[in-house]
Amino acid sequence: MARAGLTTESVISEAARLIDERGLDGLSLAAVAEKLGVRVPSLYKHVDGLPALRRGVTVTAKKSLSEALGNAALGRSRDDALTAISLAYRAWARAHPGLYPMAMLAPHPDEAADIAVSTALVDVVFRVLAGYGLEGDDAVDATRFLRASLHGFVSLETGGGFALPVDLDRSYQRLTTSVITALNTWTASP
Amino acid sequence: MARAGLTTESVISEAARLIDERGLDGLSLAAVAEKLGVRVPSLYKHVDGLPALRRGVTVTAKKSLSEALGNAALGRSRDDALTAISLAYRAWARAHPGLYPMAMLAPHPDEAADIAVSTALVDVVFRVLAGYGLEGDDAVDATRFLRASLHGFVSLETGGGFALPVDLDRSYQRLTTSVITALNTWTASP
DNA sequence: AGTCTTAGCTATTGACGTTAGCCTGAAAGC
């Protein structure tokens, strides 16, 4: 048999491509195997079953998003950094509509890599907010507010939740500026 | 055979219970049939397959959430109404962690009932914002901002996305007041 | 009682994930 030259990485990246094309439920070992020109059981030489494959994809997705945000924030601070991060966040999600929901999943407790990359992802946001002098619980609340707003918009958008034919770019921009305004006067704790 | 006395409604509500218990992927015709003490093919007398069952559950979920929000807003207006809606929104989601994501899905284009109940859901929010004198695109942007923030928080929370052991109630309250503050000074369009 | 409708059943098929075990060709060692 001519070897197909699979690797764990190639299987995972093919799976990721499939998820972005056909959605989360479009991922099956059968589909991956067919795309790679291989029989289904062969995949088990590189990946430990479907759930493990999903976890692998999740990790690479989180890593990719995390890098995108990190790059966007590079060399900027405060409002500038937040604006850049917001744009990068939405852009990544639109480029990866299938992967995006997986990137928001809580890390699998047994998967060290997942935990690591998940905390790295939150840290990008957290460190930008440090530029506002926020500390402790204030910083946590603010991070949650920012994450919630961005995630909520992007999640509803990629899920088709915004029905009206009104400019989404503008809505997102107003959301971003509103959040930034709020964060600039955040420290009045209840 | 003793009749089990199934109806479309009983099948759907059993499915809904299963989804809240075991998550979205925990729904299978096999599981529903077993819970109802019936063989799988019997379900087809009441429900047109698994996808149709899911759509049925989605509709009832949206209806339930919509009613909860409507009740919360009843007899209140502006900041009062928004606060009440926010609390009701999160409470509903926490009570129905499995159903909640389905309630956020875009309505199925062929399912008239789904479209109706989806628009009803958005309308609750939309009408409260009318109390702020917002109109046209401003109102749309504001609705999206509100929906995004609430949904984002609740979605991350029920998905386990907030790892830190810091009071979620307080974070949510600060989010709510921040959003309300923003909406009170919304009309400065770019 | 006799008839009709229909809610439930069994049987079957097809898709998929998973495991066990074989086989071969490519790289490693002499």
Added chain:
DNA sequence: GCTTTCAGGCTAACGTCAATAGCTAAGACT
């Protein structure tokens, strides 16, 4: 350059699940 190893592919088989076809008996109606 020949042998040996071994891992990356394979076929075969099984279990689970969704779905369809067709049977049967429970219950409603006259």
